[in-house]
Every structure is written in structure tokens, then in C-alpha cells.
Amino acid sequence: MSSIIQLLPDHVANQIAAGEVVQRPASVVKELVENAVDAGATEIKLIVKDAGKTLIQVIDNGKGMSETDARLCFERHATSKIRQAEDLFSLHTKGFRGEALASIAAIAHVELKTKQDQEELGTHLIIEGGKFISQDVAVLPKGTSFSVKNLFFNIPARRNFLKSDTVEFRHIVDDFERVALAHPNIHFVLTHNGSEMCNLPISNARQRIVNVFGGKTNEKLVPVSESTEIVEIQGFVGKPEFAKKNRGEQFFFVNNRFIKSPYLHHAIMAAYDGLLKDGSQPSYFLFLDVPPHTIDINIHPTKTEIKFDDDQSMYAIIRSSVKHSLGQFNVAPVLDFERDASLDIPYEYKDKESETPLIQVDANFNPFADEKPARSFSSSSGGSHAFGSGYKKESNQPGWESLYVGLTTATDEIDVKEIQFESEEVTGSLFEESAVETSSNKTYQLQKKYIVSPIKSGMLIISQKRAHQRILYEQFLTNITVHHAASQQLLFPLELHFSPSEMIMLKELRTSLENTGFVFSAMTTEIVVFTGLPSNVTESEVRPLLEELLHDLQGELPESSFSQSDRIAKSMARSLAVKTGAYLTEKEQENIVNALFACKEPNISPFNKPTFITLGVEDLDKRFAL
Structure with missing residues (x-):
């Protein structure tokens, strides 16, 4: 009986691996930009056309590769990052599996130009669908230029499942921002369809955040700093009044690697307890530096999830650090028992006795001196007056009785029968119909939720x-x-x-x-x-x-x-x-x-x-x- 299990050809195995590593153009951007960072580049330029479907090019000024390394980097499980299994627990680089370039080369047209600083000439290499087309010697600048064209050209089903250019470019920007935020000491440039979208010069962490998310971000940030034996925390959190309904501006970096952690996110939310409206999400940019042997990075295909040796201690430290920063910068109410030196009594007044202030009173002051005396009740004081010599008793007398003349006779002459009232029939017909109509269509609100x-x-x-x-x-x-x-x-x-x-x-x-x-x-x-x-x-x-x-x-x-x-x-x-x-x-x-x-x-x-x-x-x- 013939065997039914057989080894897959390399190009088929690479395409299957590419389906796990390269899900969309943003996956290629992430791998290439991280490789440029690992190469020690101080300037990285990303050029994209049609949201990465036509072209993704990453140009860096890193250390470059030799002719042998340029050919070998496209082999599966070929990497310069690790040598043995123990190195997985002491990683200081972004990539380490050696699968990315082989997977990318299997599903696209790849062009590589690279040169080391000490070499006079570089290497120009072309691969299409996993097949080597050419490898030549060329005059090139120091560093590496990696071009990926016609992504998924040999897998039309995968290409058809890509979303619109707007969505795919948004994913590219997300991955680009994550790497750029983690490395403010590198100059990043992003160009899309010939237009420069981002230009991030070398700066500090705070300025990099402001350059990525806009100038108004600076006033929203509260610095966080904590150093312990388990973790060293640096970064910023957003003020509660600037919280948003979405979770866009939330970043955890562990040893300069972006990660997603619902557990640590819960620690942040616990620190903001009582400060946020329902459904609001704070922004945060936290950089965690931990010993490499205390974390396991190789638990997720995209390397965005990390396993910590001591999750509970990380949770407690992050929660207390964020809460302390919010209180220290008067964002959250705290109890402060420290003495305020500005309220102390100056030394020169320490032994002096307090003096009673002198009160001066003007005995001749009369607030009514300029008031015109026109009060009728003053005439009852037997001819004397208290409001000046210009007052005359008779000035307010004439004609006051005329206000009440004929009052009693007028009430006697009123004929009630001559007064016309609105008929009750008209009044009833005006409101009865509407009342009946309203009662039949009347609505009620139940629990402020239902009508x-x-x-x-x-x-x-x-x-x-x-x-x-x-x-x-x-x-x-x-x-x-x-x-x-x-x-x-x-x-x-x-x-x-x-x-x-x-x-x-x-x-x-x-x-x-x-x-x-x-x-x-x-x-x-x-x-x-x-x-x-x-x-x-x-x-x-x-x-x-x-x-x-x-x-x-x-x-x-x-x-x-x-x-x-x-x-x-x-x-x-x-x-x-x-x-x-x-x-x-x-x-x-x-x-x-x-x-x-x-x-x-x-x-x-x-x-x-x-x-x-x-x-x-x-x-x-x-x-x-x-």
C-alpha cells in the first residue's frame, strides 16, 4: 500500500506560512520596519502606494547585509537574532523567527538593495514568488532598501479579501505609529501615493507623542515614572477630561515592543476609578522595562501578547503608579498632609505683638443729607421736620382725599345683571373635544426607557x-x-x-x-x-x-x-x-x-x-x- 503522507514543496510551505505571517499589507510594513530598527538605523523612510497593494518600500541607513546574508535572509528559519533555544528568553530585538522575509518573498515581487558601510559595492537581488530572478553587484548607499510589489499576486483569493485602500492604509498607519512611538531616537518618514503623510524627527518620548497625535496632545499628558525591582515604568497618561469613547490612543510597550494586554488595561482603568464618565476610555503611553528572562514573547504569532512571570505584581505597580501621578499633578483628589511653607509667619514678625487697628468715625456724616424730603408721614410731628428747612407741611397735602372720592357710591351703582359672561356651552365645547382626544392618545414614559x-x-x-x-x-x-x-x-x-x-x-x-x-x-x-x-x-x-x-x-x-x-x-x-x-x-x-x-x-x-x-x-x- 502506497504512503499518503508526503513533504510539501518549499514554495507551497512558504505560501502556507505567509498566510499566518502576512495577513494584509500592514503585516509587511511591520516586519520590514522592525528589521530596519534592528539593523541600527537612525533614519527610516516608508513609501507606500495604493495602501501597500502596489508597493511597500522601506529604506534605512542601518548596517546593511553582506552578499551571502542578502541571499540567506530569504530562507525559512534563517535569522541573525538567536543562536539557541535559550536565546528566546533573552531577546533584545524585534524579530527572531526568521520566517517573515521568506513568507513575503513567496507571495510578492521583492527587490532588495543593501550595502555594508565598510564595503565599496552592495548587492541588488530580485525574487518573484519565491524564485530567485537575479543577484547583481551594484553601487548603493549604506543601508538597505526593501521593495515589495504586487502583494498576493499569486494568491488572488487573498488579494480579493483585502478591504478598501482607506482601511488598509489605516492599518499601515497603526503599525507605523507603534514602532515610531517606541523609538523616538529614530527619524521616521511615511509617504503615501507621493504625498508625505508623517515626518517624525528625532526627539524625546513626549515630543514624539505630540508629533504623532497633534499639537493639542501636549496639554492632555500627565507624566508617569516608577522604578522597582520588577519593572521600570516611564510614560504618560491622559487627563480624565480628555477621555474618548474609543480606545485608539492606548499603548503598552514592553522593552520597546508594542503589546496588547487586557489585564494591564484593567489596571489603568482601576487607577481612573471615579474619574471617568461611563463608556469613556483614557489615553495612555506607558513604556515598561522588565528583565528579558521574566517574560515570554513567543506565545502569539504576531508577538503582540506577552506572558509575565508575576502578573499580579505588574498589575499592582501599574495601578498605583498611574493613580499616584494623577494625584501628584492635581488631576485626582488626594489627601496631602504636607505643610505649605507659603502660609508660615515671616521671621521678622515672629515676636511682634499684634496692633489693634485704628477706627476713624465721622460723627457729622449724614447719609440722608442730600435726600429730598417728600415723606407725608413726617407732617404728624406737630410742625417740626427732620429732613431740612426746605420742607413744607402743606406741600404733600392737596388732593390726596380725591383718590377715594366716590368709591362707596360707585360700588352701589354696579348692576351685576349687565355684566356679560362667556357662555358655559362655548367653554365646554372648546376643551372637551381636545381632552377626549388627548386622553385617547396619551403617552407615558416608563423607567425613562420606554414609551x-x-x-x-x-x-x-x-x-x-x-x-x-x-x-x-x-x-x-x-x-x-x-x-x-x-x-x-x-x-x-x-x-x-x-x-x-x-x-x-x-x-x-x-x-x-x-x-x-x-x-x-x-x-x-x-x-x-x-x-x-x-x-x-x-x-x-x-x-x-x-x-x-x-x-x-x-x-x-x-x-x-x-x-x-x-x-x-x-x-x-x-x-x-x-x-x-x-x-x-x-x-x-x-x-x-x-x-x-x-x-x-x-x-x-x-x-x-x-x-x-x-x-x-x-x-x-x-x-x-x-
Whole structure:
């Protein structure tokens, strides 16, 4: 019987490995940029075309590779980072598996140019789909230039599953920022389709954060510093008043490697306990330096998760460090028993006795000296007056009795029969009909969450939040597609600051946002200026609305314009809809009920959840049946 197990060819094995290592263009960016960092580069330039689908090029001024190393680096499990298994527990570099370049070369057209500093000539090497095409000697500058073209050209199924250029480029920016934040001592440049998107010069950690996320970030940061035997912590956390609804600006770096840790994130949230609104997320940029032998990096394919030897101690140290920093910089209330030296008594006054201040009183002061005496009750003092010689007793006498003349006779002559009153019949007909109509359509708010309205067959119970979402969703979708949204002009322009990566998405969404009622006055690399807003959006709601919109769209922005409009309408409806716990007047309740049943799809919310239920009389009868 013939055997059915056989070894896979190298090109097939490399393609399978590439599916694990290279999930999207951002994966290639991460591997190449990290290799440039490991090569000791002080300047790294990333050039991208069509969100990495056409070209990804990383140019560095690192130490470069020899001719042999340039050929050998594309072999599987070939690496310069480790020599034996024990080295896995003493890692000081980004990469160590030796799989990335082999996987990338198997699914793309790769061109490598590299030269070492002490060599006169470099190496120019071309690989297509894992096959060596050429290897030549060339005159090159010091360092390495790695070009990856036509990614997934031989795996069309994987290429078809890539998302739009906006989404893929957003993932590239995320990975680029993570490496750039961890290495402020390296100059990074990012170029997309010929336009320079980021230029981050060599700086300190705080300035690098400001360069990445915009100039307004500086005022939001609170420094954190702690040194223990287990971990040394440096970095910054955001002030509570600048917390956002999304988790975009949250970074943990362990030994200059970006990681994700829900456990340590919980420690940060515990430090902010009582300082944040519900649903808000603080920003933080924490750099943890731990002994390499106390962590295990090789537990996740993307190396973004780390296993600590002592998780509980890490949790406690991070929580206390962040809480101490918030209190030290007067962000959180703390008890401070230290003496304030500014309140001490100066030495020259220490032995002196206090002197009683002199009080001077003007005995001749009369506050009524300039007041005109025109008080009638002063005349009863037997002719004497207290308000000056100009007062005359008779000056206020004439004609005061005339005010009451004829008062008694007038009341006697009033004929009550001649007074005309509104007929009771008219008054009753004016209010009785409306009262009957109101009572039949009267609505009630239950637990500030539901609207209850009686109907002929029983009662209608409406979720105020979902109903309002449906109403706003159809309004925004109509405005975007028909282009007739109304705007309210602002008395003063509204200026908002965003990070450069967020500005990229806002420029993509500008047309759709204008169709909903936003009026853009100016857009720069970090600032957006509005002169008009949609009629149902207030100035205080603009920033949370746009932040939530960007958060909703950055991961799954569809390519078609209609789908993009649909996503924008859903996000804005969710942000602006009345929340659970909000009190509604009877008029507001009726408006929601009427507007809901005027919608095209009143039965479900934009997120496919029911907006109302009906409770019939028979259902109530069953409840009361014995």
C-alpha cells in the first residue's frame, strides 16, 4: 500500500506560512520596519502606494547585509537574532523567527538593495514568488532598501479579501505609529501615493507623542515614572477630561515592543476609578522595562501578547503608579498632609505683638443729607421736620382725599345683571373635544426607557432609544443621498483638533458629512474649522460625534459610496439618539411616536433590533387568569 503522507514543496510551505505571517499589507510594513530598527538605523523612510497593494518600500541607513546574508535572509528559519533555544528568553530585538522575509518573498515581487558601510559595492537581488530572478553587484548607499510589489499576486483569493485602500492604509498607519512611538531616537518618514503623510524627527518620548497625535496632545499628558525591582515604568497618561469613547490612543510597550494586554488595561482603568464618565476610555503611553528572562514573547504569532512571570505584581505597580501621578499633578483628589511653607509667619514678625487697628468715625456724616424730603408721614410731628428747612407741611397735602372720592357710591351703582359672561356651552365645547382626544392618545414614559401608548387592541411599548435611532437614521440617509440637508450657521467658527491619521479619514468623509449638514471652512493637517452644523447637532456634540464616527468607520469602511453613506448615517444616529435614562416630556414622547410610524421601516432599529412591541388585551387577560 502506497504512503499518503508526503513533504510539501518549499514554495507551497512558504505560501502556507505567509498566510499566518502576512495577513494584509500592514503585516509587511511591520516586519520590514522592525528589521530596519534592528539593523541600527537612525533614519527610516516608508513609501507606500495604493495602501501597500502596489508597493511597500522601506529604506534605512542601518548596517546593511553582506552578499551571502542578502541571499540567506530569504530562507525559512534563517535569522541573525538567536543562536539557541535559550536565546528566546533573552531577546533584545524585534524579530527572531526568521520566517517573515521568506513568507513575503513567496507571495510578492521583492527587490532588495543593501550595502555594508565598510564595503565599496552592495548587492541588488530580485525574487518573484519565491524564485530567485537575479543577484547583481551594484553601487548603493549604506543601508538597505526593501521593495515589495504586487502583494498576493499569486494568491488572488487573498488579494480579493483585502478591504478598501482607506482601511488598509489605516492599518499601515497603526503599525507605523507603534514602532515610531517606541523609538523616538529614530527619524521616521511615511509617504503615501507621493504625498508625505508623517515626518517624525528625532526627539524625546513626549515630543514624539505630540508629533504623532497633534499639537493639542501636549496639554492632555500627565507624566508617569516608577522604578522597582520588577519593572521600570516611564510614560504618560491622559487627563480624565480628555477621555474618548474609543480606545485608539492606548499603548503598552514592553522593552520597546508594542503589546496588547487586557489585564494591564484593567489596571489603568482601576487607577481612573471615579474619574471617568461611563463608556469613556483614557489615553495612555506607558513604556515598561522588565528583565528579558521574566517574560515570554513567543506565545502569539504576531508577538503582540506577552506572558509575565508575576502578573499580579505588574498589575499592582501599574495601578498605583498611574493613580499616584494623577494625584501628584492635581488631576485626582488626594489627601496631602504636607505643610505649605507659603502660609508660615515671616521671621521678622515672629515676636511682634499684634496692633489693634485704628477706627476713624465721622460723627457729622449724614447719609440722608442730600435726600429730598417728600415723606407725608413726617407732617404728624406737630410742625417740626427732620429732613431740612426746605420742607413744607402743606406741600404733600392737596388732593390726596380725591383718590377715594366716590368709591362707596360707585360700588352701589354696579348692576351685576349687565355684566356679560362667556357662555358655559362655548367653554365646554372648546376643551372637551381636545381632552377626549388627548386622553385617547396619551403617552407615558416608563423607567425613562420606554414609551407606553394605548391602542385599541391593548398597548404599545416603544424603546425610546431605538425608535429615535431609526428616525435619525432615515433622516441622515435621506440627506446624504438627496443632498438637501439643512444647516445652522454658527455665530463663531468651531475649531477642532485631530491627529494626522484621523484627518486622513475626515478628508475621505468630507463630502458625505457636508451632505448631512456640516459646513467646512478649512481643513489642515491637524485642524478642522466648521461654520455650520446639522440642525439637530449642537456644538458640544460635534467632537464626540466625529470621534465615534471615525472609530466606527476606521475598521470597516466600505468601498461603495452608498454603503459608506449608510455607515455614516448609522453612526451619527447612534451618537445623537436620545439615551436610556433621559426624561421626555409628553410632547417629545408624542413626536417620537409619530415620527417613528412615519418611517419606512418603523419595526426595527438601524441595527436590526425591534423598536416596539404590542401587548394585547388577551395577553393581559392571560396574566390575570386564575
